[in-house]
Amino acid sequence: MTEVLRKSVLSNGIRVVTEMVSHVRSVAVGVWVETGSRHEPGPLRGISHFIEHLVFKGTESRTGPEIARAVDSVGGQMDAFTAKEHTCFYLSVLDQHLPLAVDLLTDILLNPRFAGEDLEREKSVISQEIRMVEDTPDDLIHDLFAERIWPGHPLGRPILGSWEVIRGLSREEVLSYYRAEYISSRITIAVAGHVEHERVVELFSRPLAGFARPGPARNGLSPKLVPQCEVIGKPLEQVHFCLGLPGLPQAHPARYVLAILNDILGGSMSSRLFQEVREQEGLVYSIYSASLAFTDAGLLFVYAGTDAEKFDRVVALVLRELREIRNKGVSPEEILRAKEHLKGSLVLSLESTSSRMNRLAKQELYHGHFITLDEMLASIDAVSLSEVREMATQLLDGSQLSLVALGPVHTPPSRDTLTL
DSSP states (O other): OOOEEEEEEOTTSOEEEEEEOTTOSEEEEEEEESOOGGGSOGGGTTHHHHHHHHGGGBBSSOBHHHHHHHHHTTTOEEEEEEOSSOEEEEEEEEGGGHHHHHHHHHHHHHOBOOOHHHHHHHHHHHHHHHHHHHTOHHHHHHHHHHHHHSTTSGGGSOTTOOHHHHTTOOHHHHHHHHHHHOOGGGEEEEEEESOOHHHHHHHHHHHHTTOOOOOOOOOOOOOOOOOOEEEEEOOOSSEEEEEEEEOOOTTOTTHHHHHHHHHHHHSSTTSHHIIIIIIITOOOSOEEEEEEEOSSOEEEEEEEEEOGGGHHHHHHHHHHHHHHHHHHOOOHHHHHHHHHHHHHHHHHHTTOHHHHHHHHHHHHHHTSSOOOHHHHHHHHHHOOHHHHHHHHHHHOOGGGOEEEEEESOOSOOOGGGSOO
16 A cells, blocks of 8 residues: 655644545544643643633634534534643544635634633533543543552543642633643644645645744653552442553554554454453453553553452453463464454554544654554564563563452452462
């Protein structure tokens, strides 16, 4: 598959990366800012997500409803999200409406009003969002897990922040934080679809010409995982738990090895955990493993939800599978199946210009250069059986194992049982 990947840097330091996809009529445009919940000082936790909401409420030239009508009038899809290490605003439209997409995104980036009445109204919306997570235990457990394994570190904080902080934020605090964080050196524009690179650069150069705020370099400390074993009692129908270990950071050279190890453990329907715990034992509806990766840290974890009386059994089975992989390794057949699953998922994701845009941006943010599809597929194919076995021995370290559970149980498993 031929990929036409281009990169330019505007005079103010903003990076523009594009991928030309000639066989589609759509274009996905994303403005990525390297600011997220990780970068917030404790007294302002949640402000990044709050700002992400507020920019859609109106600019100096458009009201919130006018922004929404402009998007709907061309059949576009506009949204945003805040993550631990970045915030993204994106818009998907037909290729002929690219100028409108650029106009809207640069307007909300450069000219948010942060009107007082909008702040108070959106605080109520954020309150409802926080409560929704608290009522969704399979989401909440991930926040609780991160808080406990990275105590005192910003990576352990919920992206939504604290309601006590959000309700007290003033317009001056929001505006000051926005000006300090939304600087040109932290912005990447990623565009994928039926577009020419030169056209994208031209369209963004004009509105961003005078945008050149300076800002300090990042200087945060890397997190250190502190092993935990805790049950948080709550009257739910099920017990939800995460069991995890340190993983690998985003740009680690062995990241494809870990991807295959994770796929074999619990990353697919044919994985060991899914087949053993759900299909053979019938103890859960949902169980999976996943690998999270950040600039300087990573996490390999297992999530499951089960009845209280089955909790100990499910934990024991998860530990058994981890132990089996660590001590006995994996088979060539499992390696081959995992490789084909990962490659197929990767190629299928490229059917979406939004997925391509996400891939472009994250490559620039974490690697600083393009990694083509062929290079990624070749890296997956190159992973050997011995590398996966070595990775299992290295990462599946019982002394680093953590378990946090939420639900109608009150006594955690003995720390002595959390061994590999």
